[in-house]
Amino acid sequence: MAQRRRRRPWRIALVLLVTLGLTIAAVNVVQSLVRLPSPPLVQRCLATDGSTSVALDPEQAAYAALISAIATERGLPARAVTIGLATAMQESRLANLDYGDRDSLGLFQQRPSQGWGTVEQVTDPVHATNAFYDALVRVPDYERLEVTVAAQEVQRSGFPDAYAQHEQLARLFASALTGHSPASVVCxxxxxxxxxxxxxxxxxxxxxxxxxxxxxxxxxxxxxxxxxxxxxxxxxxxxxxxxxxxxxxxxxxxxxxxxxxxxxxxxxxxxxxxxxxxxxxxxxxxxxxxxxxxxxxxxx
Incomplete structure (x- = not known):
């Protein structure tokens, strides 16, 4: 019978050292991952109806709150807010723009040359919102119209069907910001x-x-x-x-x-x-x- 070779001590030591090194490396990787800083908070405001959520950034949400608040002060229904928000989303992405097509400006891209007010007025969000609602309430039966139809009656846009793409977002924020949907806006x-x-x-x-x-x-x-x-x-x-x-x-x-x-x-x-x-x-x-x-x- 052949004699079994003795395992050399240096080989055993080498295996132990390699194993120990791998273990230490793994521990260091885990510790590094644990110490990784949390990703920066993505600031946003959400509106939900329980099954669907839509989001705006904080600046957009503040303008949405203004558009809704002015309607509340005027005693207008939530439907007016939905139309207003869908319009402002399409026209400016809910931003008070100082530029636009031809002389269009502000939240609703209103044109001073078309009688919406002076440059200073149409870039004042309060004036612009009230001017929009002044025109909207003159549209016969606007509450029963499709959002895109009611918005187009006011805006006379070259893209009359574009307002419809913002209807869901506008409806969810309008319902929440008018108080019809409690606990549904979270920032x-x-x-x-x-x-x-x-x-x-x-x-x-x-x-x-x-x-x-x-x-x-x-x-x-x-x-x-x-x-x-x-x-x-x-x-x-x-x-x-x-x-x-x-x-x-x-x-x-x-x-x-x-x-x-x-x-x-x-x-x-x-x-x-x-x-x-x-x-x-x-x-x-x-x-x-x-x-x-x-x-x-x-x-x-």
């Missing part, structure tokens, strides 16, 4: 800088005065309480609840500009610091705002 934003946080009351007051002048605001310790009673002449409870949600979701959609970090309404809360996980959720038991009366929105 996922980075934390505001300290200067913006410190200026919150002034920024919020300025934006309210522009968008929703009928909404009252009072300071309550660290919070700003927004009341919708002035918007509800009949005092109906259902209207107060709906308008409170309209104001609350307006506050979320404009938070990128105002610095709002938290919104509380009807026992629900949106918290900005949750970033990519931000969503409307029930208030914890005993939390401040849980017993607020109907028609109150708490902002901080």
């Amino acid at each position: 996922r934003l980075a934390e505001p800088d300290p200067a913006t946080t410190a200026a919150l009351p002034a920024m919020l007051s300025t934006r309210l005065a522009r968008d929703l002048p009928s909404v009252s605001m009072v300071a309550a310790e660290a919070d700003q309480l927004l009341g919708v009673e002035a918007l509800v002449p009949d005092g109906g409870a259902d209207s107060r609840d709906r308008l409170a949600w309209a104001v609350a979701q307006w506050a979320v959609a404009t938070a990128h500009e105002t610095g709002v970090s938290e919104v509380v309404v009807a026992g629900q809360r949106w918290v900005r610091s949750e970033g990519a996980r931000a969503a409307w959720a029930p208030l914890p038991e005993g939390a401040v705002g849980a017993d607020d009366p109907a028609g109150t929105v708490r902002v901080r």
